[in-house]
Amino acid sequence: MGSFELSIDARTDCGESELEVQRLMEIDISDNEVDGGPEGQDDFADIVHPQMLRFYGKAYCHQLKGCLLLAEHNILCEAFVMICSRNAVHKGLILCVLNLLNMIWTQPEWENTFLLTGFDLSCLFSDRYFLKMVYGVVKLCENELKRSREVEITEGQSYDTYFDPLLRLILPWMLQLLQCIHSLWRDQIACNLSEEIESAKMPMNSDDDFKQNETRDFLEDIRESGYKVVGLCMSIEGAFTDLLDKSSFNRVLVDLVSMEFRHLRKLIDAVFLPLVRNCPPEFWKEWMLNLLQPLLRHCESVLYSAWFSLMHKGRAKVPYYFGKLTGSAEDIEKLEHSLLLDFTRSVCHLFGIISSPESNNDLFLESFEDSNDRRMTAFQDLESVSSSSLIGFLLARDCFGRLRMGLFGYWVDDEASRNAIPFCRALVRLAGVTKDQRLELFVLDELLPSLIRRVDDQLPCAIRHLICKLNSNISDDVNKDLILLCFESYKYLSSNVDAESKNMVGEDKHIGNYSDNFMRWLAKQKKDLHARARHAAPNDFDRWKTEWNWEFEDEFRRYLPLYIGMLKEVDAIGSSKDDYSDWEILEKLNPEFTSKYAINSIEHHHFITILNMRRYYSIAQVRNHNQMAAFLSKIITIKPYIKGSDDFDAVIDRLKNIETPFSTFYSYDVEESVHILLDSVLYFWEPQFHPLIREGHNDLLLWIIDQLTKGKEFEDFQPLLPDPRDFPTHLEPYALQYIVTKLNTSEFVTAELQLRLHQEYDNYLASGELDNYIHESVSSEEILFGIDVDNCTVQHKFSDLDHDLIKLSLKRRAAIVQLYNEVRIYSDCIRGLVADDSLKSGLTSLMKELEVGGFFAIDNELVTSEEITELVDRFRDEVFNGHSLPRHYVIRGIIDYRTILLQKDTWGAFKQVVGEPHDRLREYLPKFWRDTRHYKHKFYDIIRGPLEKIFVESLVPSDLTS
Template structure:
């Protein structure tokens, strides 16, 4: 064991030895007879990752990751080990495209349903993946050596899939390019193969979902927040989609809900700004989620666009699965009787996720504002499912999203005027499939019109003594009027009160006008909570209970995860600070009034402690905070008022 000194180094040597043994056993024929042997190797491998010496030496801080990341023997054996896990599942991964290609079952299919083996294998895999993910944390940018930072960059081959004309790497600056490429390849393949293995294991069936989900949630969910778009997109396609598709109904709470909550929180936080800046400024200004890109400015811009598009398509593909018929057998048709979300959720994954507010704040930025035809086509089943749920449950929150965000975006989608940011970006990304996607999106708009607006328009026609129009004709007229209004808004100049040094954007103003009434309602609701200090409303549950029932019903606020509740919590924190300040000011004023009326009058030469004693006898304080208010009042009276009035208050 030359070169190995100390407990941690011995553990590293043992890990390499056990990994090589596992790989060798996997290479031997007749593997069905060696299940017990493989398990006996997985047990100590898992144990190594739990040792305090291992954690202290290699995992406790990001700068210590390099002890493993730069160890070629360790990385090579881990790479082969994870590959052997994939072989056990009888599948290969095509790394260049992210697609899965299932092969026929191997001779070890007899123990694919072994929960013990699955638990051991997946536990080790999750620990390895978490270790790899740690190399992408924020701190790693400063703590890891240059060779690892270079290895984390997108390879030329990866960039070539987005931009075929790109064929250059950044300058080596003395860094070993061959070794950088080897480390980068291993990092990428360990990660993607690991994702694929988990997805393939989900196809095993119920035995997979009977495993302890807490380890998966901790290892996978904790790492989502700092994943780059490209990483998380592959994670969605290779792991999330198989997990969602195969998860039994009774396991949704332990698996699907917790995984998707973190994913959609990530999307809510990053998609809005990425697409907002891309549509209106031409750059998706979320550099932390692109990785350290390199190259000329024009190619960087193209690469950012492609990365955002690819990630949006991955999310839309997941949304299509969430809305699939197989997972939503209980989703009512548009003409079915009304129902409640809780009863629908028993046989509809969409209903279940909405019941638990898994999606956070719905926004069309989650779908790329329909800019990309491929993402749009993937997301269409999800939109139709939302409409069916909104109609079946009379859910006000869904209805407002459909009418105030989805429908206006559909109108902008069909607008060809150059004033629209969506229209400009769509023209840059146009493709041969655009016509079919446009027809389908317009049909979606017609469905929304039929459900929510046609009867309203018909009543208006009757009131005007005008012949009632068919739904199709009514939609065409309504749609054309909306386009005219959109063009009118685009033609307006900035109002006089708009700051001269700022750039006027009519689309921002139009979106603000739609959102402003909702914001004012939230503000009014918080403004009525003058008892916020006594009721301790900063506690989320207390705030939820305190809301006006009509307000809660209107916006379907039924859990702490509702986005409006998060906004109102921030409003309430500002209100609490204001109430505390005003209360403190009022109490100090009361104390000052008492000091003014004290007999004998206060003199500048009086001892503050004596003044406090007199004030306390006069006030008989009831509050624990009174002493602080009184001290401030005494300080003001002696140091300011007494100076102004020659030592006497009158």
């Protein structure tokens, strides 16, 4: 290749002399030192951007240096264009100029002045001369690359090797420039751009509007030419080996999500199409994965949102990606349609190239009947295909996102459809070859439903309405190709053995030939859809203030089995958020479930739904209460025993030095447990401590702990109930309708009424009105048998309450009544003892004998002798004769009586030692009754487990069809 020839438009002037060029070559950028003081800046005031001047008319030192660099940058760009326009060859000079340009972009003053903020970039891009010179360099490079490619094609000559070092210098500079242009749309930068640059970012609505903003003109042209240069470089032999730098491209494309449709379309057409066409397979991992994956996933997401909202809400609800359009509402809407269609066509064109024979080794262009030949069946999964198939490579690495039909515009545009059909055909064939579950789900849930709606021109559906709205011209050829794609999808499903495929294609797939079966099947599918379209909305659906949409209802019914499956997995996990990482939770899911729905990563949308619906708080509380019960049961037996009179902090310090199996129990849980032990157990149920008391009623204390923790768990438990918020937003009303209907037509309503009535009955029992009847008539062991339930319903107020629930409450109440009765009897016996002076002498002597035997040395290890046992029995016979109180009350009576004897005011001492604990417990019992409320009954099972009892057990085929 010879020297560059000038091939740019008239906006680039070249009138400098070669002497000026030589002078420029002698510039040393690092020598541009400027005095930081205001007086040293006067000579450079004309080059400082006006917006950089502070209140006294001066700029910061680094800004002044940056402006000097900008002036040099402009001169160098002009010199580059001028040198390339000469007939003489100045190869060394060109490289020197480019090297200096790159040096400027590495200077800290350049970055700090022009690249960090929106204000900085506004100053840079509002410099018309900068834009003009930069455009000249980029456009000249584009034209020369085009000319070089034409020479290669027409004359078979390879490009000049001199072009290599030139491109190595131009590409880094140009990619940095493109990165700056891209960043103008980034939120952090866009928030403080100047009005001029904001205006330049707006898309043109007409030729007149375009001419009014030259900055916009330059920015768009630099962007477009820059993209073309990159794409042309990719066509150079060996470009991916020696010329292109992947890291630079990654930095440029980091702002993909902030690009508008018009920019993404240009990027796809100019850069990504050449990338797919020219990237050798050995570089797929390095280039395709890093560049294509973010683009394809972003396109899938934004196109789905745009097309779905356009179909069902009348407007593509992605205003950001259209840019700031101006004009009438009608004109803006037309522009949106045009931008969306153009972008969709470019994306589909990219898919067409991805699925081309050149990128897939002709593997998927054989007729579908050949899917059983040895070449095809040799592949077992996508990974085995990926070495020879680009589409297989991208699928194996999950580059396409969710693959919803919005990606192809729902087949409403012929041009987009022509390119999308080969891609979808390749997916169907890959599904047959690899048996990949993701592809099967794509065919079942996305491809076939959309194809059937598209090829039925009489079906009142969203796709048909959108075709009419856009005035799309429907080609017979495209229709035939869509029917053929539908046929191939049918054949693929017919060869499958799983239940979903069988349910889709029906039972007559082996009767007659495929074509006849397909036509019958397609006719049946159309008939079923027409029936669903005519199906009236439920009578009460209007209460959700949403217009009935039969397609949403159909989609909901198809989604329902998956959703119930997700709920079952969540229910089976039984763990809190803190128990496992996301990957560990994924591994805990049923392999059959994850395989069926191709859930293979924590980024999978179904897995994200599972994480969002998990009962984090409820599960954590259940686990916490169970751990607390076990912890309390452990520490209450630790010797020396923890006493109710112990200091809280002392107990905590002591536990820290004891090795227990609860080392992972959180410190605040330990503290809460100790508070419960001291304040809710020992304070009320063990007002007097003695080792024999603890050993005597240890089972009671364990029962108290069990009741308290079970009651708390019962209160905090949150059932796993289907929640409309788990569904896609457009399906929420249909999910809500289904859930409410299901609950209202099941035992759930009866269970709710019964439990509400049961709560009222327990509140009534808490008043104590039936305590005497329960005490006199029934023991806790007999309560399920001989009780007269009708006599306990209080004049039939609770006559509708299930008798089994009444019995459960009475049994629980009987246990409380029995405990209180024991305390009351104990209090009466001690009161009688204090009042009977005749017993005082003998019992005082007994106390002395006990003291001599070490009975009251409770801090020492107590050794119970036969003598002490006899003394305790004597006290029991004297004080509690005729009462069958547990032995620990006898021990407590000895301790209490000795304490009373030591006081001068025996009745005052009695009140303090016996009366106050009695009154305290009596006042606490209603709270204990409420706090320990928990039951096991079928109605509670329904309310606490509606998923299994209502939604899983009652899931019938009618739920799966509309």
